[in-house]
Amino acid sequence: MTGTISGIKRNAVHDGEGLRTTVFFKGCPLRCVWCHNPESIAFGRSLGFYPEKCLSCGSCQTVCSRQAVRMENGIPVTDRERCSGCFGCTEMCPGDARIGYGEVWEADALAEKLAQDKPFFDNSGGGVTLSGGECLSQPGFACALAGALTEKQIRVNVDTCGYTTRTVLDSILPFTDTFLYDLKAIDREVHRKCTGRDNDCILDNLRYLTDQGAEIEIRYPLVPGWNQGECGRIGAFLAGLSRKHKVKVLGYHSLADGKYRALGMTDTLPPVQATLSDVEEAVRILQGYGLHAVNGMKDD
Ligand code: SF4
Ligand code: SF4
Structure with missing residues (x-):
């Protein structure tokens, strides 16, 4: 099984526990205005x-x-x-x-390459994180890679926007240590404005994974002027799930604009910045719903 990736980042420390290698898959079904990885949006090269x-x-x-x-x-x-x-x-x-x-890899060969860092993963409690783009947009490749890594006793995190099918979730679930699940907005219109898509399946899939007992960390990218007002709705939604998840609030900055120029793409990044107090306020609101919310601008 082959797939296309835009890059590999070793020694990543923000994509889950321990020292990790993050694999960025090509292709994403969403068009988030604040996307920091525009090189991963297109499925092609x-x-x-x-x-x-x-x-x-x-x-x-x-x-x-x-x-x-x-x-x-x-x-x-x-x-x-x-x-x-x-x-x-x-x-x-x-x-x-x-x-x-847009490098094409065979899943077993990529797993072999990633496994070279297994001693660092083992010593730090880390592993490999499948990211993107949206890694589950290449479901066969994601499952084959996650399966090959699991066989090598390497833990796999899946960083997802949740815009996928239940069949795909069922396929990747046995190989996933933790889902890093992006939650951008609860209001459907706000979500559509921010990402170009409705969020019905994203919310349904989060309910489903929660009910299945999956380990999940919610990622809330806080973008002033876009989804800041969603914080309370996100808190209420998460508090209503059958289990409570850790929520990490990620303060937005617009530092990826050079990449848009490099790719000849229109820069959609909002010219705003989330301040520390914006993030701390969001954390307080989420904690008010009984959630374990943390500030992603600080180490936790
Ligand atoms: S610009 Fe570069 S990548 Fe594009 S066709 Fe020419 S050699 Fe190939
Ligand atoms: S002209 Fe610039 S971009 Fe082209 S090959 Fe030379 S250094 Fe690279």
């Missing part, structure tokens, strides 16, 4: 160009067989309509200014 690293050597223009690159005043300009995503130019680029997002 994406080319990034970081002009600050460019040495103006022109190799990318020379190597591109599709004539998708032209030099303008020493800066390569890529015609993304022509670009096939072959990534030939990324291999030639001496400045690492051109980065290809």
